Amino acid sequence: MRAAIIYHSSHHGNTRKVLDALAAEFGVELVEASKASGIDLSSYDAVGFASGIYYSEFAQAVTACAEHLPAGMPAFLIYTCGSKSSRYGSAIRGVLAERANPLLGTFGCRGWDTFGLFRLIGGIAKHHPDDADLAAARAFYANKVLGAGE
Template identity: 50%
Template sequence: MKAVICYYSRHHGNTRKVLEAMAEEGAVDLVDVTTRQSVRLEEYDCIGFASGIYGFEFQKAVVEFARQYLPQGKPVFFVYTYGAAKGTGAKALTEIAGEKGCPVLGEFSCRGYDTFGPFKLMGGIAKGHPDAQDLENARSFFRRMQERLH
C-alpha cells in the first residue's frame, strides 16, 4: 500500500509525532499542507488528512487542501489530536470525501499537549500526550488500515 498523509502540525507538534509513529509501519509520505510542494495524490492507494483540532475543527488549511486536491474515489482516513475536546472532529473532511465518492477507512484521534488560549495560564492540558500508548495505538490503527487495503 502506498499512502500519503497531508497534514498541519504546528502548536506543539503533537500531530506530527503521531504521523511519524504511523510512518514506522510502512511506506507513508508526509506532506505538510503549508509548504508549496508538488504532490500528485492520484498516485497513492490511500490518502490521509491530519491536523490538531483548532477551535473545535480541523485546521482550515487541511480542509481546503482536501477540497482542492483530493481525487475522486480514493480511500481516505483522518488523524487528529486535541487538547480538551474533539469538537466536530473530521466532519468537514468526511463531507468532502462524500462529495468526491471517497470511502472513509476510519479515523484516529488522541489527546495532545495544549497551551492555546486560557490553557496557557494553567500550564497547559493533556501534558505528556501523545504518550507511548497513544503512539502505539496510532501504529496499530495504521496497520489495520494497511490490512484492509491488501
Template identity: 40%
Template structure:
C-alpha cells in the first residue's frame, strides 16, 4: 500500500515532528508543499494532509496544494497541530468532498506557538508536541492503515 503525506510545517516545525515520528515506524512518502507545488498523487492508495493551524485554518500553502493536486476518489486523512485550538476542518473537508474523496479520519495535537502577541509571554504549549502526542499520532496512523486494509479486503470479496 502506497501512502503519502503532503504537509506544511512552519514556525517551530511542530507538524514535521509528528510526521517524522510516523515515518520512523512506517513506509510513507512525505511531500513538503513549500518545495513541491505540483505532483501526481494518483499512484497513492492513501493521501494524508498535514499542517499547523494558522488563523483557525490549515495553511494556505497546503490548501492551494490540495486544490491543485488532490486527485478524485481517494482515501484521505488529516493531521494538524495547534497552539490555542485545532484548525477548522470545514474548508479542507469541503475540498475533499468536492473531489469525491473519502475522509478516513483526523488527528490533532497541541504544538509550541509563539505567533504574534504569544511571543511576548514566551509562547504557549511549550514542549509540545510531546512524547504522548507522537505516540498518539503513530497510533492514529496505524488505525488509518488498518482501516484501509479492511476496505481493500471488502472490495476484493
C-alpha cells in the first residue's frame, strides 16, 4: 500500500518522532503541510493527517490539506498531545466526512507539552512519545491502515 502522511510538527517535535518511526518501518512518505500544495494525492492508496493538538484541533494547515484529498480516498489521523481525548480533531473529521473519505482509524499518544502554565512546572508528558508509544503507533498503522488494504 502506498501511503503518505501530511503533517505539522512544531514545539518539541513529538508528532515528527512518531512519524519517523512509521516511515522507518513502513516506508510511508512524509510531507510537511506547508509544502503539500501541488502534491498529487490521487497517486496514494491512503493519506494520513498528523499534528499536535492545538485547542482540541489539528493544526489549521493540516486540516486545510484534508480539503484537497480526493473524495472517497481512505484517510487516517495521528496526533500527539499533553493529555489524550477522543474528542480531538472534530474539524478535520468533519472535512473528511463531507468528502466521503473513509476514516481508517485514529491514533493518539501523549507528547511533551510546555504550553502556557505547563512551562512553569517543566511541562507535562515529559519523555513522550516513548518507546511504548512508538510501538503502539506501529501496531496502529499495521492493523488499521495496512490491514484495511488486505
